[in-house]
Amino acid sequence: MTLHVINKTDPRLWQTLLTAVLPTDALVLIEDAVYAALPAPAQASELLAHHPGLHVCVLVDDLAARGISAKIRPGFVSVSYRDFVALSLVHERVVNWH
């Protein structure tokens, strides 16, 4: 049970992430990675194709800073920093991708 934290939409980084994620893991999108929560980008679609039930959270502050809070894909969950802290404790470890 790993919490993966990713901060950009770089396709190569997401490709590597894809190979490391297990079905019981969760993902938090922060900083510019919140753009991957929009319905169009391929990064999240590919990830969900591999892991359909994956728990994906998106940091609400970073969504708001980019003006896209209302536009995230269904199924993705907006979380606060406090939720982020709690998520990091629910999981056994945190891996930061950058």
Add this chain to the structure above:
Amino acid sequence: MSSFALMIQGAPYSSGAALSAFRFCEAALESGHQIQRLFFFQDGVHNASALCVPPQDEFHLPKAWQQLIQQHRIDAVVCVASALKRGITDNNEAVRHQLPASNLLEGFSIGGLGLWMESMAKADRVLNFAP
């Protein structure tokens, strides 16, 4: 109560890394957890500069770190090798290297990477905020 060790590798205002780390740190403290150590590494050492002057209407991240560190008595370590090569120094290092001034914000201390190793072993969770 759980403990967190946070590594900060981003300079203030250059990327979102340092601000994300700061917000996480604040939220962890608000949730009643403990910060085992903050470790400022690579470009992250610029967070500890006493000489940053952002415009008045912008968030002063180095000062905000200092307030949080002093208020909660957090162990905030700046990597010595990263700091010295970027012109961040405390008094001791300034004297040792015969520098004309020092600029480490009060509340931060200079230390080695061994302290980060210790944090990784001791803290319940470790997060790394990098650009």
